[in-house]
Amino acid sequence: MTASEKSLRIVVGITGGIAAYKAVGVVRAFVLAGHDVQVVATTAALRFVGKPTLEAISRNPVHTDLYEGVAEVRHVAIGQSADLIVVAPATAHSIAKLAAGLADDLLGNTILASTAPIVIAPAMHTEMWSNPATVANIAVLRERGIVIVGPASGQLTGSDSGAGRMSEPADIVSVALASVRPQDLAGKRFIVTAGGTREPIDPVRFLGNRSSGKQGVAIALDAAARGASVTLIAAHLEIEPPAGIDVEYVSTALDLELAVRAAATDADVVVMAAAVADYRPSTVAESKIKKDTQGDELTLALVKNPDILRGLVEDRPAGQIIIGFAAETENDRDVLIELGRTKLARKGCDYLVLNRVGWSEGFATESNTIIVLDADGAIVGEATGTKATVATRILDVLS
Secondary structure, eight states: OOGGGOOOEEEEEEOSSTTHHHHHHHHHHHHHTTOEEEEEEOTTGGGTSOHHHHHHHHSSOOBOOTTSSGGGTHHHHHHHHOSEEEEEEEOHHHHHHHHHTOOSSHHHHHHHTOOSOEEEEEOOOHHHHHSHHHHHHHHHHHHTTOEEOOOEEEEOSTTOEEEEEOOOHHHHHHHHHHTTOOOTTTTOEEEEEEEBOOEEEETTEEEOOOOOSHHHHHHHHHHHHTTOEEEEEEESOSSOOOTTSEEEEEOSHHHHHHHHHHHGGGOSEEEEOSBOOSEEESSOOSSOOOHHHHTTOOOOOEEEOOOHHHHHHHHOOTTOEEEEEEEEOOOOHHHHHHHHHHHHHHHOOSEEEEEEOOSSSSTTSSEEEEEEEETTSOEEEEEEEEHHHHHHHHHHTTO
């Protein structure tokens, strides 16, 4: 197991706000990533989400009472053993207590007794978030090194809308894990492509694919979390691009080729995770093609797009590492690996990620299954899980 795969002891603190229901997603994501999660909920939090739910999701007892487990000194033991503490949601009241160093409940004691990194996800009404007291408290916490995730803008309780909405669980988990991630890629410049290219047929139609860009985005996020400088070249993402990462948008395979070639001139690592169209229409109609003028059949003449990955390999600067992707529908593992080795020999990249796809796997899903081959065709990594977990495993081959 590599350092980036280490199982962590994570404390998830839940305070009393309506966003407490979203904390269930935070706990679940940490557990599914293989971490040991201890939930410490305030009494008010349990008025919004039940203890049985939190215990079932965390797979651990949920503690709330400062005076339970006195013999084992639980009020400090939980914090002392934590590798990471995440408070989600963090209400205005809990933020004020944290800034003042108050410890009148189990969560407060846990935080004060810990030397672990702390991440909080504020959630409150807009007026409370912008109140000078909250602004000052957040400034104090930032000065102490506490990581603040969000809040986002959007629908709040009732008909209110604005800044103060708790960030989504996936974003909280990503930032939290990044705060304890080894900086093994510090000083490296990464180019990552993501999404699926679209080849226009006419002004309203295109040839495309089902790639959402989630895997490429996850790789970009993981590289940045491990200290790399990252540029994401994005083709039609179905998710929001990650904050804090430079993003360049492209549409067609030719657009992507121009962008990645320009960006790769000074890159240490290039990850070609985008699904690039192999062919494009030889001509593009200037106006919408009408079915009543075409008859019952429409024939499209296609021309082959350039082999971007092979071109990058042929022209790369000395020392640059190039990681290619191969999306395959083959279910037989041995045949899949042979397909990958054949493609690897043709492309000449340093690593090839075999990515099994189908109607219900790979593309447009939250999970992935991959096998990583090195330049000699040897298997150097395998993973099945969330795309964030898979991203980590892919980049671990560089460590």
